[in-house]
Amino acid sequence: MHSHCTVSSSILDGSTLEHGIIKGVDFLSVFAVLDPKGAIALAERGLMFHAVLFMLIVAVPVYILLFFFAWRYRTGNTKAAYAPHWEHSKMEELIWWAIPFEIILILGALTWTSTHDLDPRKTLNVNVAPLVIEVVALDWKWLFLYPEENIATVNYVRVPRDKPVRFDITADAPMNSFWIPELGGQIYAMTGMITSLNLIANEVGEFAGKSANYSGEGFAQMKFTAQATSQENFDAWVAEVKTSSSTLSWSEYEMLAEPSVTKEPLYYGSVEPNLYNMIVTKFTGLPVPSH
């Protein structure tokens, strides 16, 4: 995988290496979380592998001791030593306070650095301005607004390959969670608030987009597709959507926001200015600001 992403992090480098080793294993591709198509998902997978590896240092000996002791000191085995009064040993106890402590020290350091590296709101590349996509979780569909391009889509989002993307996420419905496993972790979508999620796709392809937090009756039908294409392809697609005559006005939006399930993607060639802000601020109880 030729990643153009320049996130600086030791974890990211390490997992890129690991990815090369594991790449040949095909069955992983069934597991979306373990089959990253972007640098963030890749780093998150590497983090999981590392953490599990460290934990196995304790877990494997515990499993071995458990079954070995159970077998060795079974009541029928009278040859084994029997020490019914042995109840305390400073040295031994010190050792098993120390072992988990050491492991947690390592994992704690890993947690501290990785949490800062993988902070969802952290911009991926300071040199390239990210593509901003505004996301609204509705009952029960996802609305995507492209403020620069001035287009909107429902249940379908397209991004150019290798370009950092910042999703600014809000909701006009019960709390949901925005998740594209092959590109990276999720973040909640909440009314009146904006959460940011920086992702990147380093391969072209179609990826399943998930609603991860239960939001009512139509929840199971609330899915979207995320597609990564070349920049040229993306530009052509934007131009094509722009030719659509439908405009996402406030009244059109209010109809869209009514609880319903939308199976097919929708496209809007233009969007009423300031629409996203109006959605975010509509919960203040103040009149909706006009543009």
Added chain:
Amino acid sequence: MFGKLTPDAFIHGPVETGAQLIVVVGALVVIGLLFYTKSWGWLYRNWLTSVDHKKIGVMYLVLSFVMLMRGAMDALMMRAQQVVAVGDSAGYLSPDHYSQIFTAHGVIMIFFVAMPFMFGLINLIVPLQIGSRDVAYPFLNSMSLWLTVAGAMLMNLSLVAGEFAAVGWLAYPPLSELQFSPGVGVDYYIWALQIAGVGTLLSGINFLVTIIKMRAPGMWLMRMPIFVWTVLGSMLLVIFAFPILTATLGLLSLDRIFGMHFFTTDLGGSAMMYVNLIWAWGHPEVYILILPAFGIFSEIVPVFSQKKLFGYTSMVVATLLIVILSFVVWVHHFFTMGAGANVNAFFGIMTMVIAIPTGVKVFNWLFTMFRGRIVFATPMLWFMGFLTTFILGGMTGVLMAIPGADFQLHNSLFLVAHFHNMIIGGVLFGFFAGFVYWFPKIFGFTLNERLGKWAFWNWIVGFLLAFIPLYALGLMGMTRRLSQVDPIFQPLLIVAAVGACVIALGMFFQILQLIVSVLQRKKNIAGPDPWPGPAGGGRTLEWATSSPPPHYNFASIPRVHGRDAFWVLKEANGPVKEGKTWPERRSSALEAAHERTHIEMPKYTPVGFIVAGCAFLSGFGIVWHIWWLALLGLVAIAIILIARSFESEIEYTIAV
């Protein structure tokens, strides 16, 4: 007159009507049987009015087992739905009904199975282990039980009248607000939990005071059995955590009833505040449940390894560390809510730190087995099953404590697999172990070992089949709470459904074990100290009295001269060696230790039952906005409790 309650509330779709009929017919059968066998008086005199901690414990267990049946039925229905509702097929449950079922499943399993199971075992054993005749506040104990029952009944009533919440077991707003859930489901949820929650809080206070004040002479804190220590920790958590739950649900109900805006979308309400508050209770709740399970294993492993518990002091320190740490980890339930990296990293690391004392406990159990003589009776099998699954669950837990990893695992079936791993493999296996271990003490006869082993093997195999696939499904990107799934998930969901059926088989063997053991009880009479060992395996005071114990537990209060108080008494007559017989040793040891005095015992009273009945009516009134009924119930409770406080003759004396 009847608020929002109209005849429509009783009319449901076909599947719901089935459940409705089961509840109604079930209730009628029980009532009919009571009339047929003329048992009302017996029921009233011996059980409903009882303040005996042992009877209250048994009633908690009955509640827990009945609700376990319903919770398991919900689980099977969900598994079946996810097997058939694939692709374009909608399955046999409507999305709304499916949501009610997963909400009910979670609520039932935590509040009305795990909690009553835990309080059942605590009631049965703690007073015996500390050498006491009862708990500190016997009447309060009875009221706690019946408030819990009232909560459970109110919840079950939602099957008959109206609907249950369809919002997930923690009822996150704004989904649980009137705007999105206008029906009575969420109100049933709130008031069932409020009523049961008061019972839990009162129990927490009761057992804390019991452990602090009612120990037999000589039982210093550092001589208490580890089970008592873990219960002490758990009760501390109850006292600090449950008021948060009560306040949070109270605020939610203010939103729903009076149109306030604590957690609404508009006018400054913040759902994030609810999520923080509910987990500030919810995380300690996990430790409220698991700590006593740890305690049970700390009793079982020494007895069945025929060896002293290794590292008593470490165990106590570890328990108290877990108590403290469990209050500073709640954010790990929602790393994905958008907190900054510093906050997330702090809570992630604190979460991992809990793995240290937990790891120490595991090593101490292992080294209790080391150089022991391990008898693999069913309680020990449950321990082996517990540790095998618990290590896996612990690892996935630490994994999800890393925010960067959690972003990819949260809200997926990986999470679902993890907490079932901890609650079934940890909590439930622990309680099953305790149930089998203490059953002969409470009922005077042993449980059939062979059927117990069958139950265990079905449970462990079923558990692995049912939940390992969920880990894999989570990694495949399957989110939780789906009433309809993509075809790619179906094969593993079928495996999980088979696993659920194997677990059901395990439950079947447990029921069979109970029936067979009751039928054969004359053949399986347990002595006071039935578990294997040169002089009986029992090490703690519950084994020093008869099985079942007299209602006053101990004819005279034992004096405690060390840890493993009963073992010390046994050894007082010279070291316990293999081959020495039991009876003379026990009687002489006890004679030496006992003094005889008059026994004061609390009188039975129906007040607890009546108060809970009023709470039930009041709760029903609030759910349906039948305000006169709600008010009547509350006023009645106040009057009854004030009247009770004037009663002075609440004890009687047994002359010896």
